[in-house]
Amino acid sequence: MVYGGKPSTGCHLCRKRKIKCDEGRPGCRNCSIYGRPCPGYRPSAVFRNETGKIGQQVKKDASPRDNSSAISNSADSSSASASTVSDFGSISPTQMSQALTPTVGSNSTSQQALMALKPSLSLYQMADATWEQRASCFFFDQYILDPDHEYGRGHMEYVPDLYARSQEASIFGANPSSACLRWAVDATGLMMLAKQGHSLPLLTRARQAYGKALRSVRTALASTEQAIRDETFAAVMVLSVYEDITGERNGLFSAHTAGLDFLMKLRGERQMWNQCGRDMFNFGWTRKYIEILVLGQNLKDEDVWAPELFNENDPIESLMLIATTMSRVFHSMQASTGLPDPTTVEGWITISQECDAKLCQWPLHLPPRWLPTTVYTASGESLLTYNHDLHASIWYWYRAIRVMLQRFLLTLDRTYTSIRQKETGFPNAQTIQTIQGQMDETRLIAICQDMTTDTCRSIPFSLAEIDSLGRQALSENPSQRYRAAKGYVMMWPLWLMLSSGMPTPSQAQQLYSVLSQIGSAHGIQLALMLASEAERQRDDRWPSGTPFAAASKLLAI
Incomplete structure (x- = not known):
């Protein structure tokens, strides 16, 4: 085997960027300046099969090329280098398996399989990376x-x-x-x-x-x-x-x-x-x-x-505290085996309203950088953008929790009304009006609609369809336009919005389409499962497998 030179000892990111690495421990300074975590270094012992390089060199020396072929090959090389792993789909499993199998010496079967691969794959493979x-x-x-x-x-x-x-x-x-x-x-x-x-x-x-x-x-x-x-x-x-x-x-x-x-x-x-x-x-x-x-x-x-x-002044942990309190109410509700007395239901309502009051105050205590910015597209559409992807993801959760809580308060209010009616037998109109005067359902529904609308207005930013200034993205391919993490952190809040039954038909279709896109663009099967489950629950007022189902059981008692 011909000596192919000493492998670079730099970190993976520096080698990918083709710059000199200072090889600092535990991470290099270049990565810190670049704003990315250093992915680390290769093991000290690396075995490389150089037979492919030798074959390509022999073929290059044996085949003189004119100017036109050189230009053609240069264009092919540039196109191949820009290709991604999506090109793997055109390679047969046998060829891929043989090409992936490491060899110590020259192996004709393995070499033939490697040469049969598309140029994009052979160029995408870096000789010094597994x-x-x-x-x-x-x-x-x-x-x-x-x-x-x-x-x-x-x-x-x-x-x-x-x-x-x-x-x-x-x-x-x-x-x-x-x-x-x-x-x-x-x-x-x-x-x-x-x-x-x-x-x-x-x-x-x-x-x-x-x-x-x-x-x-x-x-x-x-x-x-x-x-x-x-x-x-x-x-x-x-x-x-x-x-x-x-x-x-x-x-x-x-x-x-x-x-x-x-x-x-x-x-x-x-x-x-x-x-x-x-x-x-x-x-x-x-x-x-x-x-x-x-x-x-x-x-x-x-x-x-x-x-x-938990730090009550921390934007994330303050939401976690509210969610913890809500979970206790859900647990108490699920543990109820019979018809609860009105006092118990009133206690659930009081705790839930306290949580809602804290959620109303949550945006008021955020740093200015956390607040969404309203931008307008060329067509005049009003959208929301954020200074950081983390801010957007937390706002998704905030709105989803608020929608869930309003939906839960509606359920508790109807449960309370139902229990009082059963206690009074067949109340007259005046009694019914007194019983139903607990909460303003119109206000609760309006909050749900506002939260859902703002969620839908934020989606184009999270999917990188627009930048922070509202300008349209150049790439039309979702998998290239935004990273998987940006869609990953949206999945559960979007599904919670859908399962609440509060979105309008057009909003529900948008949320459903986004879940499907996240799943198909980045290969996240859970997103497709959530989209399918949302479709199944579309006509269900009390979706099973959600906290709303527990309240619906009380209504049926």
């Missing part, structure tokens, strides 16, 4: 939202640093927590590539990596010391993203939520002492309360210590 390395970079690019420079938070922005730390740990002998995070990221990235390129071999590799990640997590959980490490928690987080991409759920319930809940309890208050641990707790808490508030899961137990450590 599929796992490309997959991890692809995952970081698509699912990591850089933190707001003032607030210091994004979406899973701490995972690349933990992954780089795990890569370094593997050089000195892997521990279970480091291994499970590496396998989890590799599995998720490979699954993304497989779905983008419709590649069966990559799908197989992704599932193999997923199995290794699960086994590594099981090993880490056997030791309390390993189980409470950030790498273990991050691994389960990434595996939950893998689950959302594949759609392999029990209905809409996640198999990894219980694992996150277990680890949050095991890690205890110490995880709230640093920003990384706090952010990971917020991720796990959100997954848990999605199933409680959105899917109607029973609140089996509660981390009593956690709400006490």
Whole structure:
């Protein structure tokens, strides 16, 4: 084998940008200046098959080219270099499998398979990167939202640093927590590539990596010391993203939520002492309360210590506090086995109204940068834009929670009226008017409509159809226009809006179309499942599997 030169020891991002890396630890300074987390460095030992380079060099030397062919080849090369993994779809599984199989020496079968691939694929493959390395970079690019420079938070922005730390740990002998995070990221990235390129071999590799990640997590959980490490928690987080991409759920319930809940309890208050641990707790808490508030899961137990450590002045944690209070009302309502007395229902209404009052005040305490900006398109349409993608995602949740709460108050009001009517037998018109004077239903419905309208006005910004100034995007391909994370953080709030039954027909169609687009453009199967479930529930006044169903049971008593 001919010596092909010493491989670059720079980090993955610097090599991708083709700049010199200062090789700082744990991350290089170039990545910090660039505003991206450093994805880490390659292992010290890398084996590369150089036979493809030799074949191309021989072919180049043996075939003189004139000016026209040189121009043609240059254009083909530029086109191929710009292609993405979506070109994998035209490659047969056999060719892909043979090309992916590493070889130590010259292998004619493998070489023929590699030469049969489209030029775009052979050029897309970097000689110094494995599929796992490309997959991890692809995952970081698509699912990591850089933190707001003032607030210091994004979406899973701490995972690349933990992954780089795990890569370094593997050089000195892997521990279970480091291994499970590496396998989890590799599995998720490979699954993304497989779905983008419709590649069966990559799908197989992704599932193999997923199995290794699960086994590594099981090993880490056997030791309390390993189980409470950030790498273990991050691994389960990434595996939950893998689950959302594949759609392999029990209905809409996640198999990894219980694992996150277990680890949050095991890690205890110490995880709230640093920003990384706090952010990971917020991720796990959100997954848990999605199933409680959105899917109607029973609140089996509660981390009593956690709400006490929430910062009421923090935009995210203040919403989490309100949602925690709401979950207690839902739990009390679900635990009711018979017809509750009016006093109990009045208590539920009072607590819910207190939550609504706090939600009304929430926007008033936000920093100015968090507030949406109204812009107008060329056609005069009024839309909302934001200074950061994180701000937009939190506003989606805020509006969804408000809609859910107004819908819940409507249900409680009707429940209260029904109970009072049953107590009084057949009341006259004057009695009915007295009983029904609890809440202004017109106002509650108007709030729902306002929240839904503002959500729909925000969607073009989140899908990068317009920029922060309202200018139209140049790209028409959704998968190239916006990253997967921007659609990923929208899925549950949009579905909650749909399941509330409050959107107008045109708004419901827009929300349904967005969920379908997120699923098809970025291969997120859960988004397609939510769109399908929303379609099923379209004519259901009391959708099953939501908190509204619990209230509807009381109305039927």
